[in-house]
Amino acid sequence: MSRRMSQAQLAGPDLSDSYVSLIESGKRTPTPVVARLLAERLGCTTEFLLHGIEPRQRIDTELGLRHAELELYHGDPAAAADRFDDIVKAAGEDNAVLAAHARVGVARALEAQGHTGRAVEAYERLRREAAAHPERLADLPLVVSLCRCYQRAGDRLRARDLGGHALDQADRLGITEGDLAVELALALVETESGLPYVERVLAATGVPEAAADQSSEVLALWQASVAAAEGEDSALAVRLAEDALSAGRTARIAVRRARIAMHWARITADAENADLDRANSLAASAAGVLSAFPGERAEHARSLVVLSHVRLRSGDTESAVDLAEQALDLSVSIRGTTAAAAHLVLAEVALSRSHDAAPALRRAKELLDGDTTAPSRETAQAWRRLGDLWGQAGDVDQQAGAYRRALEAVGIRVHIPGSTTSSAMLIG
Template structure:
């Protein structure tokens, strides 16, 4: 039931009448020396609006609050709703995402009175819990409904956070094109409004930067990073600056500039370390550890330590996708260290975390498992697992990320002596990168002959 309708003399009078009848009272029972029976009748019919003094006298006889008569919202029920909202928010902060989802969903389905702001806050909490639980396909429709709500002011912090969540959810589902469209439209809207920059605005730009990187638009991502860094520095908040350096580090890695990527990520980690966002610090440690794995520095043990620290924090504060990515980085570290059983256990845990919803990350997990089978001379199992990864990868839209996975699969087929499968994977990688096959003259002549 929506209790957010504005008060009116008609609504107020109707509530007085309904409550009087429910209490078994007559109009004259509400009358007094100051309030005549006929005046009570006029109030109930909506023809008179009572003064505060008259309303106070009526509430005393009806045994209710003035808030209820004015708005239809009971003060005790409103307080209960506020407490449940606060409990749901606290559960999200503590990583109890399932409990948070249950709280917000129960509140939205209950008869408790919620005004428009409280209802939107509960829906945001519900969508956030779904995203953190990895249920992205369920979170997206809720976020789109919130984002399209005319009561949500464009450019507000809540509007920015919703745009960021939508952009991130579509990206994590593998639909990079939609993710970028949402991010670009939101950034254009902010530019048109000419509002002061906040942390949430910078976060939106950082999220869009990450989507550009995953699509392979490294130049555009780099240019956006150059635009955001001075804004974040001027804005001053360490979290905002850390978010920009974090994504700028990932962009540098994609451009092959590993030393710059490590420096930017280390700077972001130093900024975020003083923040109270445990999840962000864990994600940065995971990224830093993963970057160390890409270098030839030989710091495998340090990389693994960072990844294990990140894993412990993400187990409490991260979502399924983030924890799965951390497990895969640990699998890569243990593979390089020769700890093959441990590496396989990490990859299997990642698959379990990802569940049945489509995830590009699941392709990486199966690729790692296939590699481990080949290393242990389990050729048939390796082929079966790599073929499963290949079948799954065909279902995702083309992007820089899918191209990199096709390249990885092609390299594995090549190294194991399967040139036909390797060539098919390399061909898919080129197509995913935007390079189309060259038309064959023989094929054109054959078609003409027909």
């Protein structure tokens, strides 16, 4: 149309009008020879004819995508969102696959910034696009991302429903290794569902091992890629950006695996006939991995609390106290459930030694009261445990109040006149 040519003129003596029409409608794919012939007559490159983008534009766009991913993983998620959005606008309708992948990047960047509601909306739109155009987007990664986001937003039922849907797909395909399996296992263990699958992934990947923080290498390669792009060596810039992403991938996977191990240990430590040796091994490995990454201080503190709880269940009170104090000393900015759980360990040890547990219990309550994150099962369990310990300390009023808050954390509002066993059972 832009060349003002009819189908007959484009077909020329070599092709039929009907064949050109079938190519235009997407019902036929031209052979390389035909593609070159059509490109010559249209006065464009074969690359543009097949992909809707010129070779230089294509490599520059690939470079833009990689730099946006580097910004997402190792830089500023807000800047990453802007970069991905620019690619969406540049790609337009002529390159729907590229635009779709960039929109996924926008959703991930929103999630990384903590804009969970907007991320959910973006992922839901992408799921509808994946249903309409499966050749552009895969559904399973989007379902895993939505499961994770709904869990963080406090909609545990929706998160578990999506987790079950993703699990069905993964089981059907036999996926237990690789990035997607690790992401799914992490999403499932955070919702405390699909634990047999989580165990299969843990068995396939093994105990998390310490990994070096490659941040300096990633940044050096990223800077080299930017310099190559400024020197108009786009091909080299893409290669260097890919090397930077590859250097950071090992650390990202190690952190995710460590978080899976930490959650598994936390969930199973209180189970009947719990395998405390395995829980201890996984929690200790998780703490070791997370300690290597300065950017994971909050998760490292959380892993130390989990490990202290496992040690407490194993009867090693000295180690439990030491680990809980390490978690509290790790950062003065630790708030909410993590720090409260550390104080609950200290309170439980104090009670076991017939010491005064009230100071630790009061501090735990203050931290839970000040927790501004969305209510979760983990929060409810912390309140319930606080109630149990207040009961052991002999303060029935504090016990009843803690049980009431535990029920409210899971969406149940009820007046509890005093300490009751049934209130604890509802949360268990």
